[in-house]
Amino acid sequence: xxxxxxxxxxxxxxxxxxxxxxxxxxxxxxxxxxxxxxxxxxxxxxxxxxxxxxxxxxxxxxxxxxxxxxxxxxxxxxxxxxxxxxxxxxxxxxxxxxxxxxxxxxxxxxxxxxxxxxxxxxxxxxxxxxxxxxxxxxxxxxxxxxxxxxxxxxxxxxxxxxxxxxxxxxxxxxxxxxxxxxxxxxxxxxxxxxxxxxxxxxxxxxxxxxxxxxxxxxxxxxxxxxxxxxxxxxxxxxxxxxxxxxxxxxxxxxxxxxxxxxxxxxxxxxxxxxxxxxxxxxxxxxxxxxxxxxxxxxxxxxxxxxxxxxxxxxxxxxxxxxxxxxxxxxxxxxxxxxxxxxxxxxxxxxxxxxxxxxxxxxxxxxxxxxxxxxxxxxxxxxxxxxxxxxxxxxxxxxxxxxxxxxxxxxxxxxxxxxxxxxxxxxxxxxxxxxxxxxxxxxxxxxxxxxxxxxxxxxxxxxxxxxx
Numbered sequence: 001x002x003x004x005x006x007x008x009x010x011x012x013x014x015x016x017x018x019x020x021x022x023x024x025x026x027x028x029x030x031x032x033x034x035x036x037x038x039x040x041x042x043x044x045x046x047x048x049x050x051x052x053x054x055x056x057x058x059x060x061x062x063x064x065x066x067x068x069x070x071x072x073x074x075x076x077x078x079x080x081x082x083x084x085x086x087x088x089x090x091x092x093x094x095x096x097x098x099x100x101x102x103x104x105x106x107x108x109x110x111x112x113x114x115x116x117x118x119x120x121x122x123x124x125x126x127x128x129x130x131x132x133x134x135x136x137x138x139x140x141x142x143x144x145x146x147x148x149x150x151x152x153x154x155x156x157x158x159x160x161x162x163x164x165x166x167x168x169x170x171x172x173x174x175x176x177x178x179x180x181x182x183x184x185x186x187x188x189x190x191x192x193x194x195x196x197x198x199x200x201x202x203x204x205x206x207x208x209x210x211x212x213x214x215x216x217x218x219x220x221x222x223x224x225x226x227x228x229x230x231x232x233x234x235x236x237x238x239x240x241x242x243x244x245x246x247x248x249x250x251x252x253x254x255x256x257x258x259x260x261x262x263x264x265x266x267x268x269x270x271x272x273x274x275x276x277x278x279x280x281x282x283x284x285x286x287x288x289x290x291x292x293x294x295x296x297x298x299x300x301x302x303x304x305x306x307x308x309x310x311x312x313x314x315x316x317x318x319x320x321x322x323x324x325x326x327x328x329x330x331x332x333x334x335x336x337x338x339x340x341x342x343x344x345x346x347x348x349x350x351x352x353x354x355x356x357x358x359x360x361x362x363x364x365x366x367x368x369x370x371x372x373x374x375x376x377x378x379x380x381x382x383x384x385x386x387x388x389x390x391x392x393x394x395x396x397x398x399x400x401x402x403x404x405x406x407x408x409x410x411x412x413x414x415x416x417x418x419x420x421x422x423x424x425x426x427x428x429x430x431x432x433x434x435x436x437x438x439x440x441x442x443x444x445x446x447x448x449x450x451x452x453x454x455x456x457x458x459x460x461x462x463x464x465x466x467x
Contacts (some may be wrong), residue, residue, distance in 0.1 A: 049401025060329030078104030138409025140273030176318030192338030367400030
């Protein structure tokens with residue numbers, strides 16, 4: 001080996017090991033391709049209530065005023081000017097500089113269950129499980145446009161390159177799945193609203209090793225591209241090829257010490273396992289007709305209903321974090337009619353997922369989240385729509401240590417701002433990690449000399465909604 005080549009290797013070794021030392025010391029010592037990733041939080045910081053999360057993410061910003069937060073005062077003020085005392089100097093998206101007019105609830109509300117939880121009458125099936133859920137009415141966020149609002153809800157930061165919530169969870173806890181990724185993403189869309197794009201960085205591992213990023217499964221067609229071997233390539237030949245490639249990768253890791261090489265090895269192994277596991281995962285032929293009907297699912301149609309059923313199957317197989325993105329909630333116009341479409345798409349399958357998990361004894365340790373990146377304004381846009389809104393909005397939570405049959409927090413009488421028990425995105429994330437047995441202040445990696453966390457430098461656990 002000549003001096004120039006030797007110097008190059010030494011430089012790369014130094015940089016690779018230096019990077020690991022700065023940000024991923026724990027990973028370097030624990031991440032071995034032949035070992036299953038067990039997580040850096042071992043043992044847990046405290047007893048966990050939940051083992052996994054299913055995040056039913058309603059992308060586009062569903063209106064809290066037509067889902068979970070009824071405002072009779074807003075109905076009474078429909079068509080009248082919005083009080084300037086509430087809105088003066090406040091951040092408003094496309095309504096900035098325009099006349100602000102109160103826009104009353106476009107659909108009625110009812111009380112459901114023994115708990116008397118108020119929900120929009122468009123969601124009767126979710127109303128039937130009202131005694132299983134907690135409605136959180138006082139969330140607020142920092143970003144008023146879709147992409148940065150998605151980013152902070154998913155990563156806790158608007159800075160590009162931060163790990164997503166699912167990546168943090170798998171990095172911290174590992175996964176119980178033997179032949180599937182620990183973090184799986186499914187996408188669906190329907191009628192109504194605007195089809196806002198969803199960027200893959202919302203499930204990125206960011207500055208964590210790429211093995212912790214979410215894996216998107218296709219809802220229509222082959223769930224994973226190239227899941228089948230090409231003609232003439234047997235499973236035995238595939239195994240031999242992967243063994244040979246990974247032997248070269250191990251040799252490269254011995255020379256360079258780059259943890260991403262170990263990630264590459266583990267991903268080859270996972271891809272090989274998924275060739276056997278994924279076809280069985282998506283084969284719904286053995287699901288009873290009664291279960292398909294309960295969800296309203298037609299397997300393979302790419303719908304939210306089918307994805308909810310698939311989420312249950314992923315949870316049964318040990319996947320740690322399952323995120324379903326359902327789009328078209330961006331109702332700048334035609335809110336009243338479009339809400340009917342969206343409710344039809346999500347009402348039955350959301351309730352079915354809660355019921356199904358409970359029947360299987362899985363609801364107690366599965367945390368279900370339902371909501372989007374922000375809410376909608378109490379003021380009208382274009383006469384029949386609502387603009388983006390960050391000061392107060394709602395989420396629904398169930399299972400996994402969440403106190404059932406309660407409503408927590410309030411917005412003011414017009415639904416403009418979180419008033420009683422406001423909950424920030426960082427508080428929300430801190431609470432989710434707490435339910436998984438993780439202290440959000442202790443789950444961190446060093447990056448550029450600083451501790452990086454999902455919750456940044458803030459966040460308090462919302463203890464009043466926990467059992």
